[in-house]
Structure formats: structure tokens, C-alpha cells
Amino acid sequence: MTRAxxxxxxxxxxxxxxxxxxxxxxxLIRDGAIADVVxxxxxxxxxxxxxxxxxxxxxxxxxxxxxxxxxxxxxxxxETLGTGSQAAAAGGxxxxxxxxxxxxxxxxxxxxxxxxxxxxxxAVVNVLPCAALTKGILGRxxxxxxxxxxxxxxxxxxxxxxxxxPQLMRRAMIYARDFDALIMNHVEDPDLRxxxxxxxxxxxxxxxxxxxxxxxxxxxxxxxxRLARATGARYHAAMISCSESVDLVRRAKAEGVAITCGVSxxxxxxxxNDVGEYRTFCKVSPPLRHEDERxxxxxxxxxxxxxxxVSDHDPQDVETKRQPFAEAADGALGIETLLPAxxxxxxxxxxxxxxxxxxxxxxxxxxxxxxxxxxxxxxxADLTLxxxxxxxxxxxxxxxxxxxxxxxxxxxxxxxxxMTLVAxxxxxxxxxx
Amino acid sequence: xxDITAAPLSSDLTGRxxxxxxxxxxxxxLKPWEIRFLLDEAEQWATANRGKARKHDDRLAGMTQIxxxxxxxTRTLLSFEIAGKRLGADVVNMHAGQSSVKxxxxxxxxxxxxxxxAADVLVIRHASSGAVALIADKxxxxxxxxxxxxHQHPTQALLDAxxxxxxxxxxxxxxxxxxxxxxxxxxxxSNMLCLAALGAQVRAVAPPTLMPPEVEMLGATPxxxxxxxxxGADVVMMLRLQNERMDGAFIPSAREYHMLYGxxxxxxxxxxxxxxxxxxxxxxxGVEITSNVADHPDRSAITEQVEMGVAVRMAVLDxxxxxxxxx
Numbered sequence: 001m002t003r004a005x006x007x008x009x010x011x012x013x014x015x016x017x018x019x020x021x022x023x024x025x026x027x028l029i030r031d032g033a034i035a036d037v038v039x040x041x042x043x044x045x046x047x048x049x050x051x052x053x054x055x056x057x058x059x060x061x062x063x064x065x066x067x068x069x070x071x072x073x074x075x076x077x078x079e080t081l082g083t084g085s086q087a088a089a090a091g092g093x094x095x096x097x098x099x100x101x102x103x104x105x106x107x108x109x110x111x112x113x114x115x116x117x118x119x120x121x122x123a124v125v126n127v128l129p130c131a132a133l134t135k136g137i138l139g140r141x142x143x144x145x146x147x148x149x150x151x152x153x154x155x156x157x158x159x160x161x162x163x164x165x166p167q168l169m170r171r172a173m174i175y176a177r178d179f180d181a182l183i184m185n186h187v188e189d190p191d192l193r194x195x196x197x198x199x200x201x202x203x204x205x206x207x208x209x210x211x212x213x214x215x216x217x218x219x220x221x222x223x224x225x226r227l228a229r230a231t232g233a234r235y236h237a238a239m240i241s242c243s244e245s246v247d248l249v250r251r252a253k254a255e256g257v258a259i260t261c262g263v264s265x266x267x268x269x270x271x272x273n274d275v276g277e278y279r280t281f282c283k284v285s286p287p288l289r290h291e292d293e294r295x296x297x298x299x300x301x302x303x304x305x306x307x308x309x310v311s312d313h314d315p316q317d318v319e320t321k322r323q324p325f326a327e328a329a330d331g332a333l334g335i336e337t338l339l340p341a342x343x344x345x346x347x348x349x350x351x352x353x354x355x356x357x358x359x360x361x362x363x364x365x366x367x368x369x370x371x372x373x374x375x376x377x378x379x380x381a382d383l384t385l386x387x388x389x390x391x392x393x394x395x396x397x398x399x400x401x402x403x404x405x406x407x408x409x410x411x412x413x414x415x416x417x418x419m420t421l422v423a424x425x426x427x428x429x430x431x432x433x
Numbered sequence: 434x435x436d437i438t439a440a441p442l443s444s445d446l447t448g449r450x451x452x453x454x455x456x457x458x459x460x461x462x463l464k465p466w467e468i469r470f471l472l473d474e475a476e477q478w479a480t481a482n483r484g485k486a487r488k489h490d491d492r493l494a495g496m497t498q499i500x501x502x503x504x505x506x507t508r509t510l511l512s513f514e515i516a517g518k519r520l521g522a523d524v525v526n527m528h529a530g531q532s533s534v535k536x537x538x539x540x541x542x543x544x545x546x547x548x549x550x551a552a553d554v555l556v557i558r559h560a561s562s563g564a565v566a567l568i569a570d571k572x573x574x575x576x577x578x579x580x581x582x583x584h585q586h587p588t589q590a591l592l593d594a595x596x597x598x599x600x601x602x603x604x605x606x607x608x609x610x611x612x613x614x615x616x617x618x619x620x621x622x623s624n625m626l627c628l629a630a631l632g633a634q635v636r637a638v639a640p641p642t643l644m645p646p647e648v649e650m651l652g653a654t655p656x657x658x659x660x661x662x663x664x665g666a667d668v669v670m671m672l673r674l675q676n677e678r679m680d681g682a683f684i685p686s687a688r689e690y691h692m693l694y695g696x697x698x699x700x701x702x703x704x705x706x707x708x709x710x711x712x713x714x715x716x717x718x719g720v721e722i723t724s725n726v727a728d729h730p731d732r733s734a735i736t737e738q739v740e741m742g743v744a745v746r747m748a749v750l751d752x753x754x755x756x757x758x759x760x
Contacts, residue, residue: 141682144689171683174641178657 004046005030007424011042012054012385017061017358018374027059029381032423037375054385057418060357061373062094062125062382064364066184066262067238068313068335069159070096070127071402072118073111074103079315079402081115084335085123087400089428091336092384092417093311095126095365095372100137101159107132107143109151116152124427125420126382128368130155133172133183139164142172145179154368157184157238160285160314160330164190166223173233182367184236185224187245188285192216197326199272199287207278209325212287214242221245225252228259236367237261239312241286243296250305260367261305263297264312265334269341270294270407280321280328281407284312301359302351308364309356311338315403333406336399341408343388343415353388381424390416452752456569456576459585460626468630472595474748475741479595482519482744493754494521496553501543502579503529504560508714508739509579509589513556516746522554540564541571548572553757554750557581562619575753583617589713590623592745594631596738597668600709604631610662610704611653612638612694613672613721614683616645620713621672625653638662640694642683659694666704670711671696671722687720696722701732709734 005028014025014037025039036043045051065088071079081098088096098115100106106115106129119127131153135141145156156176163169163185176183193216198204200211221237225248228235240246240261252259266284271291275282282288300306314331321328342360345351365373372380396409420428452467460468481490498517502510510526517524527547538546540559547555554575557565562582569576580586594604601607609628615621615637628635629652637644637653648655656662663669674690684690701710710726710733718724727733 135685142685144685146685146689146693171642175685178641 003030005035005049007050007052007381008045009052009054009059009383009385012057012059014039014375015058015060015354015357016375017354017360017362018376020354022354024056026054027375027383029421029424032381032425034375034377034379034381036377052385052419058353058386058388059375060092060384060386061361061375061379062384062420062422063092063339063360064095064097064370064373065093065311065313065335065338066097066155066308066364066367067264067310068096068098069101069315069331070098071315072102073114077402078317080122081118081127082122082124083400083402084313084315085119085125085127086428087313087336088125089420089422090400090417092339092386092420093125093335094382094384094420094422095128095370096335097128097130097154097368099159100130100132100157101161105132105137105159106130106153107135107137107148109144109147112148112151112153125422128152128154130157130159130184132156133158133163134168137161139168142168142175145176145181149179149181155182155184155236157186160186162186162188162190162220166227169224170227170231173227173231173235177231177233180234182234182236184238185220186238186285187217187221187224187240188212189216189220192219195326196287197283198275199289201272201290203272203275207275207325214244217242217286218244218248221248225249225257225259228252229255229257232258234258235260239264239267239286239310240306241267241289241297242293246296246300246305253305260307262308262310263301263306264310265338265341266312266332266407267294267297268301268309269344274407275325278325279407280323280325281332281405281409283325283328283330284314284332284407285330298345298350301345302355307359308367309338309342309359311335313401315401316405317403321405331405333396333399333401333403336401337394337406337408337413339384339386339417340392340413340415344413346388347414381421383421384417385419386415386417388415390414392416452755454753455756456578457587457749457753458566458569458576458578460587460590460623460630461585463587463630465630468591468594468627471591471745471748471752472598474751475591475595475745476599478747479741479744482740489519489521491521492751493517496522496754496757497551498522498524498554498556498750499527499547499550499552500524500556500579501527501547502558503540503564504558504580505529506558506580508742509558512739512742513579513746516743516750519743520747520750522750540568544568544571548574554753575757577749577753580619582619584619584622586619586623588742588745588749589620590627591749592738592741593624593670593711593713594627595741595745596711596734597709599737599741600734601667604628604633607633607667608636608665609633609668609670610636610638610656610666611670611672612659612662612696614643614674615639615648615672616643617675618672622651624670625651629653636662636666638694640684640690659696659700660703663700663703666708668709668711669696669701669704672713673715673717674721687717691720695720696726698723698726701726708732711735711738713738
């Protein structure tokens with residue numbers, strides 16, 4: 001090294017999900033990128049280097065969340081790029097892929113330009129747009145993939161709306177293939193969902209609520225897999241929640257289909273019983289399922305069939321949630337509690353920390369072609385320093401999002417982010433020691 | 434290497450017997466030497482049409498030609514009308530909009546009606562692939578396909594081939610890139626067959642959503658990147674992108690199409706330095722082709738295509754008239 005680093009994080013527990021390496025070490029940052037990763041004893045440093053004491057805390061790449069609703073443009077009362085990114089930073093997330101179903105939707109290069117500028121001015125973490133797959137998110141005409149990619153889109157999808165028309169999906173895949181563009185679908189067939197509002201099963205029957213059967217997810221997923229196989233497009237099922245879906249994905253991958261899938265933190269940490277007394281903060285899409293399904297999702301994640309974990313951050317105003325369950329909007333807050341909630345699986349011995357972090361940073365980064373998500377020389381210095389065992393009780397009023405619909409309100413979690421850096425700049429630091 | 438486009442030696446030297454067809458429905462029905470015969474005949478008409486002498490020949494005098502266009506067209510209709518009249522035929526135009534088809538008369542009934550009026554040749558254009566053959570099966574006169582759905586437009590392929598031959602001298606080894614909405618194009622299909630039969634190397638350049646499946650079986654090598662498809666081409670044939678295709682069903686927008694598949698001077702430079710530009714018309718200027726390319730004084734052969742169209746149609750009408758049931 002010819003020049004001294006700007007910042008040194010010393011004596012932390014380095015966890016590099018890309019290589020799987022986990023051990024004591026230090027990390028040196030210069031000009032916003034990782035300059036050196038020093039395993040073992042801390043290196044000696046020149047004067048003038050800013051020192052951050054790792055104190056044995058976990059130092060990992062910042063999280064890359066592929067699915068979060070950030071409110072702008074059109075729903076600033078629910079969340080803004082500013083507030084959403086603050087919540088992200090407090091949760092160790094350094095890159096967010098924002099949903100395209102804003103108002104107006106991200107279906108034109110001009111909107112992408114708006115998001116980029118707004119993020120540059122107001123967001124404390126990286127914000128990348130997922131562009132709409134159909135114009136106006138109306139499900140009828142494909143958007144200008146070429147122009148949108150050129151403007152900065154990292155993937156295509158219709159947000160919370162599934163791509164219903166199979167011919168449109170097929171044509172979109174054929175068109176996308178030439179650009180090597182990634183298509184992400186919310187696999188919930190609206191016709192099979194019908195008037196369903198929670199998982200179909202005993203709990204819904206007791207509560208007198210219409211159920212959403214597993215077929216709403218598996219039928220559309222199977223359709224998309226066949227289309228992806230026939231067209232050769234790159235396809236990502238945004239969130240799966242059923243064990244049958246896991247089987248479909250596993251088989252498709254074995255056959256060489258270019259498919260990946262994600263799972264919402266909600267389907268990994270909560271089940272249908274958490275709906276309890278009609279708690280609308282637990283009304284989400286895909287719905288919280290039976291405990292057996294939750295365990296199946298965890299196993300699939302540990303096995304590697306599920307590629308990424310997303311927050312599915314969906315801030316909802318009081319108006320849309322303080323309603324009878326069937327009338328409430330879907331959506332749960334998630335970005336700030338994503339990592340602490342996910343650590344439950346590590347504490348329960350269901351998945352190792354490097355493997356979990358891979359699904360939260362390295363693999364999502366790889367899916368959209370980013371070089372972050374690794375502790376490697378040259379990678380962006382997007383990092384999070386966390387105490388994986390710190391116990392705390394979530395208080396929704398102290399969450400940084402504008403909305404407060406967190407299903408983890410009053411939940412006991414272990415794991416708290418102490419500091420988050422983006423391009424070597426500290427964007428979040430926990431209060432107190 | 435024998436010239437595959439030359440007539441077998443046992444043919445009649447006057448050439449008349451080289452065209453033993455009652456109808457012209459598809460390029461696929463023609464042998465390479467029959468194509469060449471038509472091109473040679475058309476060449477002579479082209480020369481005659483340019484001459485100062487009165488452009489009128491009476492060889493088709495007394496013959497009734499009905500142009501039955503069930504699908505709209507201005508230039509093709511005009512071209513056939515002028516061709517027939519220059520040969521002395523009695524030409525009548527029937528537009529779909531004015532016809533009893535609007536009153537719900539079936540296609541077959543319409544054809545039988547025209548047939549009952551003892552037409553000698555029916556020039557038919559229809560929006561459905563195969564419709565012209567359906568009519569040909571039911572009438573006594575000669576039928577000339579002026580375009581059926583996505584299927585065939587044989588006289589267009591012939592006039593394109595003639596234009597190319599006059600500019601390039603021949604077809605052997607020529608690289609012809611047909612670019613645009615190949616999937617829905619009868620012009621593309623007829624050209625692919627015709628040019629391959631004449632010994633040229635054909636490329637189909639189209640967005641993946643507008644490329645016919647298994648297009649290789651039609652004799653063209655597929656390319657989904659315009660730059661790759663134009664590399665070293667001798668002829669660049671641009672197809673019109675119809676408005677219905679631009680609305681996001683196949684292609685997201687005209688501007689994205691232009692960005693990826695529009696023929697600009699920069700893109701033309703990727704083809705051979707003396708490559709010619711063709712377009713069956715009408716053009717969407719600024720979408721599939723820019724004006725400075727379309728109007729290029731040396732490279733554009735678009736107006737010659739129109740000129741050759743009349744000559745080719747005269748040659749075809751003349752050839753078909755040799756096999757009318759009444760002499």
C-alpha cells in the first residue's frame with residue numbers, strides 16, 4: 001500500500017459472506033472502497049487515520065435489500081427516500097432496490113432520473129430502481145427495457161402486482177433476454193387469491209376470514225418457470241412462501257433454468273398465528289403461512305434453494321391499517337428490523353451467520369450485477385458493524401420510517417446495528433455505548 | 434458450377450413456355466429459371482417505360498383485369514392499375530371499403546360474383562394468409578396474389594430482386610439483410626424465398642419478439658442485433674414497423690425501436706461501403722429509417738423499387754395471360 005487509508009476498523013469479527021470466512025481482523029478503507037482486509041492481529045497505522053474500534057463486533061458487508069417501497073414519487077406521507085434510507089441505515093442496509101409501483105410508476109427514464117437525483121440529494125444509502133415491466137403497471141404493454149436499462153434500472157417487475165397475462169410475460173421474457181435483463185415477478189395469481197386475505201387453513205376458518213391457498217403462488221410460479229425455460233430469460237420469483245414452491249424452484253434449478261427466488265423476512269420469522277386478534281400489521285402478501293411452511297422456508301434458505309432474503313418493506317399509513325382485517329391494506333414495515341429479525345435463525349442454530357449474510361448481501365448484489373456484498377479489496381466500503389447478541393425490545397415509535405406498521409412492535413430481538421457505512425462514510429451510529 | 438437460375442436446356446427459346454402457371458400465388462411456386470425469366474421480361478418493360486415513346490402496348494387488349502383489394506393499399510393498387518392499362522387491358526378497381534363485403538357478403542361469394550363477370554385476371558390483396566389461394570381455387574380466371582396476410586407478396590419480391598440485380602449485377606454470394614418486423618411481413622417471406630433461390634445469402638434482423646420461430650427453415654440466418662446483422666451487408670432492406678406493433682405488445686415504443694433497430698447513417702456505415710438501402714414503403718421516417726438515409730442520392734434504391742414495380746407487374750400480367758382458359 002502506497003497511500004495511508006482514511007479509515008480503519010480495528011479488531012472486529014470480520015464475516016465475509018462471499019468467501020464464507022469468519023474471524024478476527026481489521027478492515028482498511030480508502031476513497032470509499034475497501035483498501036485492505038487484514039485477518040488476525042490489527043495492523044499498525046500511520047497518524048491521521050480515523051480509527052473505529054471494532055471491539056469484536058461483527059463487521060459485515062452492508063445488506064442489499066431487493067424489495068422495499070420507498071414512497072417517492074407519490075406516497076411521501078408513507079415514506080420518503082430520506083426516511084426510508086435512514087431506516088435502512090439503522091438496520092445495516094446499504095443498498096435498496098426500490099419497488100416500481102410508485103405514483104407515477106417507474107416506467108419512464110424520466111422517473112428513473114428523478115429517483116437518482118432525489119436519492120443523491122436525500123438518501124443516506126444507495127437507492128437503485130427496479131423499473132416497471134408494464135406501462136403504468138397496467139399489465140398490458142411492456143415498458144422500454146432498453147431505455148430504462150440505459151437510465152439505470154437494475155431489474156423489471158410490476159411491484160406488488162403480479163404479471164397476470166401469460167402471453168405478456170412470455171413476450172417480456174423474449175424481449176428481456178436480449179438485454180440479459182432480470183425479470184422479477186410477485187408470484188401471487190390474483191384470480192386464485194380472489195378475496196383471500198390470509199393463509200387458507202384452520203386459523204382463517206376460525207377467524208372467519210377468506211383464505212389464500214398455496215396454489216395462488218405455485219400455479220403462477222410453475223407457469224413462470226415453464227416460460228423461463230422455453231425463452232431462456234433470467235427470472236426471479238420475488239417472494240415464495242410455500243414448501244411446494246421450494247420444490248418447484250429446486251427442480252427448475254436442477255434442470256438448468258435461469259431462475260432465482262427470494263423470501264420475505266416475514267415468512268421466515270412469523271406465521272399465521274401472529275395474526276392473532278386480527279392484527280393488520282401481520283397482513284402481508286404473500287400471507288404469513290402455517291408454522292410448517294415457515295420452517296420449510298428456513299430449511300430452503302439454509303440449503304441454498306432460496307437465494308435472497310428481502311425486507312418487503314411496505315410502510316402503510318394508519319388509515320389503511322386501522323381497518324377490519326379484510327379491508328386493511330397489505331404491507332409491513334421491515335427494513336430496519338430485517339437484520340435483527342433474521343438473526344433469530346442464527347441464534348436458533350438454523351443457519352450459520354455467513355450463510356445468512358450471503359442471502360442478505362452477496363447474493364442479492366450478484367443478482368443485479370453489483371460489486372458490493374463482499375469484504376474484498378476494491379469492493380465499495382458499504383459496511384455494517386453489529387452486535388449480533390444485543391437484546392432489545394422493538395418500539396415502533398422509535399423506528400425511523402415515517403409509517404409505523406411493524407409486525408415486530410414489542411418483539412424481543414437479539415442483534416443491533418451499531419454503525420453503518422456507505423462508501424466509507426458513516427451514515428448511522430447507534431446512540432449510547 | 435451450373436447457374437441454378439438458368440432454364441433447363443429443353444425449354445422453348447421464345448421463353449413463353451417457361452412460365453406454365455395459371456396463377457402467381459407464391460414465390461415458392463416458381464423455379465429459379467422462371468424467376469429469372471420474369472426479371473428479364475420486366476427489364477425490357479422498365480426500359481420501355483423510361484422511353485419517350487407512348488407507353489402503351491395492346492397485347493392485353495380485350496382482357497378484363499379486376500383489382501380486388503380487400504385490404505387497403507395505394508401504391509400497389511396504382512402500380513397494378515398502371516401496369517394493366519399500359520398493356521391495354523380493361524382494368525377495374527374494387528376496394529374493400531366500397532364492396533359488398535361490408536354488407537357481410539362472404540369472400541367466396543364475392544369471388545364467384547367477380548368470376549361470373551368473366552374477369553380474365555384477378556389481382557387480389559387480402560388481410561388473411563391463404564385467402565388468395567382460397568379464391569384461386571374457386572375461379573376460372575388467372576389469380577395474382579398482391580399480398581395475403583403475413584404470407585406472400587410475390588411481385589414485391591420480384592421487383593426487389595430486379596432492383597438488386599440492376600444495382601449489383603447478380604445475386605451469387607450477395608449478403609441481403611432484411612430488417613424489421615419479419616414476423617408479420619409477407620414482403621420478408623417472399624424475399625427470403627426469392628433471394629435464396631437466386632443464390633443470395635439472406636439475413637433476418639429483428640427484435641426477438643418480431644422474429645418468426647424457426648426462421649432458418651425459411652432460408653434466413655436470424656440476428657437480433659442490428660449492428661451484427663448489418664456487418665458486411667450488400668443490401669439493407671428495411672421493413673415498415675406497423676403502428677399496431679409499436680404499442681407495447683411486441684415492442685415497447687417507437688423511440689426504443691428506433692434506438693435499437695433504426696437505420697441511421699452510422700448504422701449504414703457498418704454495411705459495405707457500396708451497400709444499397711431498400712424499403713417496400715410506406716416508410717415511417719424517424720422510426721425504422723432516418724430521412725437522410727432514405728433520401729440518400731447514391732445509396733437509396735427506394736424510388737427505383739417503385740419504378741421496377743410497374744415493370745414487374747407488366748411482365749407478370751403478360752406471362753399469366755398466356756395461360757387463360759379462353760386463349
